[in-house]
Amino acid sequence: MNQDESAPILEVSNLSVAFGDHEVVHDVDFRIGPSETLAVVGESGSGKSVTSMAVMGLLPANATRIRGSIRLEGREVVGAPPQALRRMRGKVASMIFQEPMMSLNPVLRVSTQIKEMLRQHRDLSDREATEEGIRLFDRVRIPDARRRFEDYPHMFSGGMRQRIMIAIALSCSPRLLIADEPTTALDVTIQAQILDLLNEVQRETGTSILFITHDMGVVANMADRVMVMRQGRTVETGSVHDVFKNPREDYTRMLIDSVPRLGEGAMRPRPATDVDLPRPVxxxxxxxxxxxxxxxxxxxxxxxxxxxxxxxxxxxxxxxxxxxxxxxxxxxxxxxxxxxxxxxxxxxxxxxxxxxxxxxxxxxxxxxxxxxxxxxxxxxxxxxxxxxxxxxxxxxxxxxxxxxxxxxxxxxxxxxxxxxxxxxxxxxxxxxxxxxxxxxxxxxxxxxxxxxxxxxxxxxxxxxxxxxxxxxxxxxxxxxxxxxxxxxxxxxxxxxxxxxxxxxxxxxxxxxxxxxxxxxxxxxxxxxxxxxxxxPDPEPAADRxxxxxxxxxxxxxxxxxxxxxxxxxxxxxxxxxxxxxx
Known part of the structure; x- marks a missing residue:
């Protein structure tokens, strides 16, 4: 493998992010190699999403102070001009956001929104973009994709909207995919299909994935390595197997122990009906x-x-x-x-x-x-x-x-x-x-x-x-x-x-x-x-x-x-x- 092929897709060094005088991310370091998946886990407010937004250059420049270095395929993101960031987003790195209704424009048809991404980065006619958009909708398992292609976001369920966001993010085959809680709103069968889809995309294209989640079952099935964050700092980093089997920090052990496991829940007997209230509520x-x-x-x-x-x-x-x-x-x-x-x-x-x-x-x-x-x-x-x-x-x-x-x-x-x-x-x-x-x-x-x-x-x-x-x-x-x-x-x-x-x-x-x-x-x-x-089984998969x-x-x-x-x-x-x- 030559040097270019082995070089990291993403390299983050001494990253600190502050909003005003309040620093929320402190000296974070990590790297992601080609075809590698790094899962970032931690509780709400730990700095996971802020870190990913910094990688995409999406934090507001007038309200944020960023120190350190973020290099995407060797190109520096911190301090890069807006034109360079626009060329990078979607083609080099793409992002699936946590709340799809915040990310989709409610007054535009979903067809318009996915075609905008396709035509921004690929030389496609409107008709070609339409057919490619429908193909992507089919790929993320949206039923009756051709008929629903012209619908508005509010006409889809929460899980369907998340699948639309995933289709948009994958539309230009990015080198790095940042997935911020991409399966939170999805049921277990669709979650499994989406995880299989991301695995398939990674196998076919060599896409690297930065996977942000609080679901340790997803981490066990998706990631090569894990980075645990707490209060804006890195607590622990290692391979999935090492972190799950031999966590060094008490906080990591607490996260793993908090995962509900199927078959371990105490079955709750149905309450007896009150004699004075024989009818259902x-x-x-x-x-x-x-x-x-x-x-x-x-x-x-x-x-x-x-x-x-x-x-x-x-x-x-x-x-x-x-x-x-x-x-x-x-x-x-x-x-x-x-x-x-x-x-x-x-x-x-x-x-x-x-x-x-x-x-x-x-x-x-x-x-x-x-x-x-x-x-x-x-x-x-x-x-x-x-x-x-x-x-x-x-x-x-x-x-x-x-x-x-x-x-x-x-x-x-x-x-x-x-x-x-x-x-x-x-x-x-x-x-x-x-x-x-x-x-x-x-x-x-x-x-x-x-x-x-x-x-x-x-x-x-x-x-x-x-x-x-x-x-x-x-x-x-x-x-x-x-x-x-x-x-x-x-x-x-x-x-x-x-x-x-x-x-x-x-x-x-x-x-x-x-x-x-x-x-x-x-x-x-x-x-x-x-x-x-x-x-999903919250135990590290032998074959990811x-x-x-x-x-x-x-x-x-x-x-x-x-x-x-x-x-x-x-x-x-x-x-x-x-x-x-x-």
Whole structure:
């Protein structure tokens, strides 16, 4: 191998980054060779994302002081002119950001956004860029890619938006790919497919990868080497095997021990129904939610997306029912339809025996007071111009349940309960990390003392140690307040720990439901078995380039013709309270 081929793609020396007088990254050193993957791990606020932004030259020059050296293929990034950085981004180095809704322009079609990258760095006509964009969408497993190519970002689920970002980042075959939590919003099967895709790209093109994550299972399956960061400093660096098997630092050992492992969770028995409350706290009966698809010059209806199709379940007091399934299967739409944020086409939502009438304002007010939701994307669910104290106090003030001072006091108390400092109450959302913003959303959901919380990927953006703390908090609150949770998640190990029952969704329908220990340990439906086989093992892989998820089975499109009538489904009992769709 000649010198050029063996030279590092990225070399960072004595890197320090300060915002004003506050230094957040301190003398960090690392290098990445050709075809190598370096995983950077650490808790929220440890400086991982700031380091990656510095490598891409994306930190604001007028508000940031950078010392040290960052060399990409031998070219210095620190102090480079904007024109040189623009030529480098996308072609030499590309980045997948943590929160796709912040990175995608909401007023531009996704086709425009991927073609912009393609035509900036490659000599393609508009037609050629369109075909290449569709090919990339197919490659990251976006169902019905050609039809959806002209859609807007808000028309995709969170996991789908992340796949679009990955397609854009890979469009120009960069020498270095910086992946900042690229699989955080993805379910286990799509995560396995994306990790396999990144491995495949690396094998074919020799792309080097800087992989930022808090998921030690992903690290074990993806990385050659690991760098552990804490409070802006490098704590430990080494091969994956050495760091996992013989961690030198207590902090590294704590991160590894915090990883939930499938099969080690304490199975939670379903709570006995209170004699005085024989009815479920929440019932859903035959819920159907469909979205019109329009096309042609007159924008006529050409089909319908069957997002939720005939869903029924009961949720008891102090019970946790987990909804699991691939991105786009209808989990989040189910949660939003229960609260009538997405109007359902038909079906009933029954709260403590009372059927909610969507047209009755009092019914909706009672429903939304007693059923709160923690949304999947914490940034888009917080007003960027409203300080955190006002955002938390708003629900209490809207329902007339407290004075402004009382609401502010409760906000401080709940910030402390979710692991933040009460003194942060006057900050704006952009002043928090992604994990901190999710904790704020959890605190806001608790402000009204609800009976039911719909947690839509409530812990997906948290690092492993904070995730464990927040899960403990949710469990403690459930025991203390008899809260019921509809827990929407793609993290099967967390589902095993928190849930009493699991319902598996596929194309808008529940295909298997039952006690957690039965569904996860003895899955009966083929789709459930596929989900379980894709769960990453948090132990270092002997062969890092092996396939993680097994054979790919693409999720069919939920788009149906206007005259489509779904077949009648029956559920067969295969165990005590364990049912499988036929």
């Amino acid at each position: 929440l019932s859903v009966r035959n819920l159907v939610t469909r979205f019109d698809v329009r096309g042609g010059a007159l924008r006529r209806k050409v089909g319908r997306v069957h997002a939720v199709e005939g869903l029924s379940f009961d949720l008891q007091s102090a019970e946790t029912l987990a909804l699991v399934g691939e991105s786009g299967c209808g989990k989040s739409t189910t949660g939003r339809s229960i609260l009538h944020l997405n109007p359902a086409d038909s079906g009933e939502v029954i709260l403590e025996g009372k059927t909610i009438e969507p047209g009755n304002r009092k019914d909706l007010s009672d429903l939304r007071r007693n059923v709160q939701m923690i949304f999947q994307d914490p940034f888009s669910s917080l007003d960027p111009r409203q300080d955190i104290g006002s955002a938390l106090a708003e629900p209490l003030l809207c329902h007339g349940l407290a004075s402004a001072a009382q609401a502010r006091d409760k906000a401080r108390y709940l910030l402390d309960r979710v692991g933040l400092q009460a003194s942060m109450i006057s900050r704006l959302p952009h002043e928090f990390s992604g994990g901190q913003r999710q904790r704020i959303c959890i605190a806001r959901a608790l402000m009204l003392d609800p009976k039911v919380i719909i947690a839509d990927e409530a812990v997906s953006s948290l690092d492993v140690s904070v995730k464990s703390q927040v899960v403990d908090l949710l469990l403690d609150l459930q025991d203390e307040l008899k809260l019921s949770y509809l827990f929407i998640s793609h993290d099967i190990a967390i589902v095993e720990r928190v849930s009493h029952r699991v319902a598996v969704m596929y194309l808008g329908e529940i295909v298997e439901v039952g006690p957690t220990k039965d569904v996860l340990a003895r899955p009966k439906h083929p789709y459930t078995q596929k989900l379980m086989s894709a769960v 380039h092996r396939r993680i998820g097994g054979p790919t089975i693409d999720l069919p499109s939920p788009l149906r013709p206007l005259d489509y009538v779904p077949p009648a489904r029956t559920m067969r009992e295969v165990g005590v309270d364990h049912f499988v769709s036929e």
